[in-house]
Amino acid sequence: MDWYPDPDETTLLRTPIHFATGYAHPVAGSRWFRDTERRDIQAELPGWPAGPEFTPHTKTAQNVDRVGGGLLGGIVTAIQVAVEAVIGGNSVPIGQDPSRSKPEDPANESEDFPVMWAAPGTLARTVPWQLDPSRRPDRYRVDAVVTERRFLLLGVGPDLTAPAQVLWETARDTVAGAERLKFSAGGHDLRIRFTDGSWVRLSTAATEKLGGLLADRRRLVPESELTPGQRERVARFVTELPTTAQTPKFFRLAGGVVLVESQVPAKIGKGLFETHSILMGETGDPARPQPGEL
Known part of the structure; x- marks a missing residue:
């Protein structure tokens, strides 16, 4: 595929x-x-x-x-x-x-x-x-x-x-x-x-x-746009991912929250993926998106 x-x-x-x-x-x-x-x-x-x-x-x-x-x-x-x-x-x-x-x-x-x-x-x-x-x-x-x-x-x-x-x-x-x-x-x-x-x-x-x-409702942003606190949180997130995980992508939602996602090949079938993600605010702490943003 x-x-x-x-x-x-x-x-x-x-x-x-x-x-x-x-x-x-x-x-x-x-x-x-x-x-x-x-x-x-x-x-x-x-x-x-x-x-x-x-x-x-x-x-x-x-x-x-x-x-x-x-x-x-x-x-x-x-x-x-x-x-x-x-x-x-x-x-x-x-x-x-x-x-x-x-x-x-x-x-x-x-x-x-x-x-x-x-x-x-x-x-x-x-x-x-x-x-x-x-x-x-x-x-x-x-x-x-x-x-x-x-x-x-x-x-x-x-x-x-x-x-x-x-x-x-x-x-x-x-x-x-x-x-x-x-x-x-x-x-x-x-x-x-x-x-x-x-x-x-x-x-x-x-x-x-x-x-x-x-x-x-979500805009792809480069890692260079992240704050130091967000980059530190992303570094921890990456260490928690399986070794087969793809490089994370960063999306800024309309309310400013950053969504980080990484695709991991699923074990149930070739070509299928699981999504690992976190949501973070400006300091890298967990954040909640506004209704409808996801």
Whole structure:
């Protein structure tokens, strides 16, 4: 799965990602691709193979889902969260159980479930079809990569020794923002908005981290910007890391707190990583970020 940034850029995040899936009973297990008139546009997307045709569930089907799928759905979600917690480092959000919450955007979360909202000629229409779990091959995944300059999507096949394929990329300044959507399985959905008004709804265990980077809530800084106290704390942090750990990266959050992160290869599989991190204030002492900064 080799992929490397250009010599003058740094990989800030790499994480598995895919189109989201409907969570509310009327749209459970479904996803649609819409233009701004809510027309289905998947047949208009160049190069896309045919995919399943979804229809909202009837009341009868919803009642069956509630009885038969309530327990099973809870078990599946728990397993999913556990697995994604491992492959996504420490980025799984902890908090409100989405199954007990209500849709924040009923038109797009319970009445309909678009994972692409794109007028003709907009950027969202160019994302790769491999993001769709219903279309991509078995044992194939897509990784999202963020650098200082680019947002990329890489294709990774079953042969992890083969180079990853760059499926899509765009400049960071084409991304208008990103927001976590709490009403979703595990709270893992993220809406990424582009400057042309189009958007996609994706799912990743690294929701908060990816959203923070794309929303510019965390800024990569060189070690030279750290205070003496922060450098001393980083030196202690490095001694506590495994010998296989990567060189730490430093991010200044909007409120001034510095986040230090180091990736460590995970033992459960090649190409997977665990994230070790600390948060520190100006003197190097532990610090608490403001709500929403992570």
